[in-house]
Amino acid sequence: MKAKSAVGKEGANFKISRKGRYKLIWMRYKRNKLAMLGLIVLAAMLLAILTAPLYLDYNRAITQNISAAFTGPGQDGYLFGTDQFGRDLLARVIYGGRISLGAGLATVAISFVGGVILGGVSGYFGGKIDNIIMRICDMLMAIPGTMLAMAIVAALGAGLDKLLISLAIVTIPGNARTVRAAIMNLRNAEFIEAARCYGTRNARIIFVHLLPNILGPLIVTTFMSLGTIILCIASMGYLGIGVQAPTPEWGSIISENQSNIRYFPYLGTIPGLFIMISVLSLSFIGDGLRDALDPKMKN
Numbered sequence: 001m002k003a004k005s006a007v008g009k010e011g012a013n014f015k016i017s018r019k020g021r022y023k024l025i026w027m028r029y030k031r032n033k034l035a036m037l038g039l040i041v042l043a044a045m046l047l048a049i050l051t052a053p054l055y056l057d058y059n060r061a062i063t064q065n066i067s068a069a070f071t072g073p074g075q076d077g078y079l080f081g082t083d084q085f086g087r088d089l090l091a092r093v094i095y096g097g098r099i100s101l102g103a104g105l106a107t108v109a110i111s112f113v114g115g116v117i118l119g120g121v122s123g124y125f126g127g128k129i130d131n132i133i134m135r136i137c138d139m140l141m142a143i144p145g146t147m148l149a150m151a152i153v154a155a156l157g158a159g160l161d162k163l164l165i166s167l168a169i170v171t172i173p174g175n176a177r178t179v180r181a182a183i184m185n186l187r188n189a190e191f192i193e194a195a196r197c198y199g200t201r202n203a204r205i206i207f208v209h210l211l212p213n214i215l216g217p218l219i220v221t222t223f224m225s226l227g228t229i230i231l232c233i234a235s236m237g238y239l240g241i242g243v244q245a246p247t248p249e250w251g252s253i254i255s256e257n258q259s260n261i262r263y264f265p266y267l268g269t270i271p272g273l274f275i276m277i278s279v280l281s282l283s284f285i286g287d288g289l290r291d292a293l294d295p296k297m298k299n
Contacts, residue, residue: 025292025293029288029289029291032284032287032288032292034284034288035284035285035289035291035292036288037281037284038280038284038285039281039284039285042281042282045277045278045281048094048097049098049101049102050098052091056091056095057091058095060087060091061087061088061092061094061096062087062246062247065082065085065086066086067086068082068086069085069086070082070083070084070260071086072266073089080093081266081267083253083256083257083260084256084260089267092248092253093253095248096249096250096252096253096271097250097274097278099243099247099249099250100230100250100251100275100278101230103160103163103167104229104233105226107167107168107171108222108225110164110168110172111172111175111222112175112218114168114172114176115172115173115174115179116175116207116218119175119176119178119179119180119183120179120183120210120211121206122134122176123180123182123183123187124202124206125202126184130180133176136173137172137173137177138173140169140173145170145171145228146232148169149163149167149169149232149236150241152165152169152170153166158242158244159243159244163233163236163243167232167233171225174225175218175221175225178217178221179214182214182217186214191209192210217293219289220286220290220293223285223289224282227278227279227280227286230278231275231279234251235251237249237253237255238251238252238255240252240255250271250274253267253271254267254268254271254272
């Protein structure tokens with residue numbers, strides 16, 4: 001009975017210490033005003049985009065109404081105005097955010113899982129496996145990310161699924177290298193040697209014992225790369241090799257109206273501001289997480 005109570009106390013203390021750690025990270029994060037601003041702005045954008053069907057009809061984003069073309073912002077019930085085809089710019093920007101932010105988050109999730117698997121296997125086992133995986137990553141990283149993504153989309157064809165595949169291929173090597181470097185620093189640690197002595201399987205050592213200890217730098221790298229991914233999606237949409245019309249996307253909105261921006265600046269300014277704000281918010285969040293997760297930071 002005493003042994004059980006001791007184990008129960010140890011488990012409770014572990015839960016308390018873990019909660020205290022998360023609380024400490026949150027306290028550090030809150031002290032960074034720019035990071036909090038980025039979090040609030042990004043949360044507001046995601047809320048507006050995800051709840052769009054509740055207050056905005058999607059048909060306003062794709063249905064042409066030539067008689068209402070080039071209506072200025074705030075006129076005739078159009079908050080952001082209309083484009084050359086009379087489509088509501090507010091609806092196009094909001095629903096376009098679903099592509100830009102949604103595809104960015106999906107790409108980050110795919111690259112996170114792929115980077116953890118490849119980097120974990122490479123860093124833990126080393127040898128020939130490490131050489132093969134890292135040389136492939138080196139070849140992919142030798143090409144500028146946007147150019148590589150464009151080449152893959154051009155080869156596979158246009159479409160959201162092709163876009164996700166191309167961006168995942170571009171971002172996985174960087175995450176794999178981050179995970180590999182962190183695991184190589186820990187794979188010979190005492191707690192890993194103890195786990196091996198108890199006969200723990202390699203997969204469990206990687207994903208249960210090693211991965212939780214490297215989540216800090218991996219989360220920071222992931223958030224910092226999300227802004228770059230959004231810019232890449234917008235660039236590909238602007239060049240016409242991303243999501244195809246009439247589906248709205250921030251980069252394609254600017255591309256469709258580039259000949260009219262000189263006379264109607266709001267057609268390029270408004271979607272451009274949304275791209276800028278989302279990227280800045282993610283950069284602020286990444287900086288805040290980097291400082292909050294740094295064990296050298298003072299409480």
